[in-house]
Amino acid sequence: MSDRNFAPETGSIGVRGNRGATLGGIAALVATLMAASGAAQAQSAPAPMAAPADDSLSWHGITLYGIVDIGLQYQNHGTPISDYFPAGSAEPIQKNSNKSVLGFTPSNLNQSRVGLTGKEPLADDWSAVFRLETYFNPQSGEISDALKSLTLNNGRALAAQNTGVDSSIAGQAFEQLYAGFSSKTYGTLTFGRQNTVMADGISKYDPMGASQAFSLIGFSGTAAGGGDTEDRRLDSSLKYVGVYGPAHLAAEYKFNGSHGSAATAFEAQLGAEYGGASIDAYYVEVKDAIGAGSLSAGQVADLQLAPLAGLYSVSNSLAGTISDNTTYSVMAMYNFGAP
DSSP, X not given: OOXXXXXXXXXXXXXXXXHHHHHHHHHHHHHHHHHHHHHHHHHHSOOOOOOOOOOSEEETTEEEEEEOOEXXXXXXXXXXXXXXXXXXXXXXXXXXXXXXXXXXXXXXXXXXXXEEEEEEEOSTTEEEEEEEEEEEETTTTEEOBHHHHHHTTTTOOGGGOOOOOOOSOBSOSOSEEEEEEEETTTEEEEEEEEEOHHHHHHHHHOTTTTOTTTOHHHHHOTTTTTTOGGGSEEEEEEEEEEEETTXXXXXXXXXXXXXXXXXXXXXXXXXXXXXXXXXXXXXXXXEEEEEEEOOOHHHHHHHHHSTTGGGOOGGGOOEEEEEEEEEEEEEEEEOOOOO
16 A cells, blocks of 8 residues: 555645645744734834934024023021022122022023024035023013123112112113134134133033022123133123144133233133043233222212212212232132943
8 A cells, every 4th residue: 555645636646645735734824923923013013213303492503592591489587589580689798688589590500592593605625603692581571781780789778679780681672792713623713792711711620500590600700700700701802712632722801902912812722532531721810800899878969969960870870999910820620420
């Protein structure tokens, strides 16, 4: 008896009865399942991720941006919050900090602002750049104006004063307004009203980011101004910043619009970064730096009785000092990286 059987309905020869047909059916079933599985995987595979939408307010290289920073603050020894002083309140104890204060304060971590910045490619890696910013106090809707906060305290007794502190933020329509040229190879050169080289260094090295509510050097501005807070930003200044491998440098000069060195300023910085470490040396020289303060009751009375009283306005007058300031500074830090 033969081991082979002929199946006339299929025209095939099976080995040991129907075993060959069974193996063929299994193979066909496996192939069908694999094809079905492949089709299912093709149908369930996630579609390629779309590029994230650009939600910045940009148009032809010009970007509109802004920051609104406001917080609720309580002080057991403070001064009533100002609608004009950029930080609203004086966190360090002042001579008029004589009462408890609860209220909303502006610009605790970052200065509230609205601005425009632009970058337009020119040739090679050169671009034209500009920036303009207006600073404001969100709790009052007023333009930030430290000098107005001082004049509002003219002639007032300490117990009747609101917060009033000097600052470079003094009611300008644009607290920063500069334009220039930038190159990845040769650096950036800008002109206008802008932060000083020293102020850039304070922002870089202060562990608290020069915040007005949590950093003494951020609040006072004296260090960033090289001795006077009003010089934290400079008008009519030409500024250069360049990076060359691990080394970087910067320089800035303030023009006085006249002859001689009166009311000029010069700042320079040289430093390097390597392996998480950074160090910078700074030099600042400011001629005729100004520090302002409120008028006492006696000064207001003298001003009102002056022969030229008609030419003066007590509401727009301030006490002040003028000095030539020279500052040297070395700052360093090490970044240990993320834990």
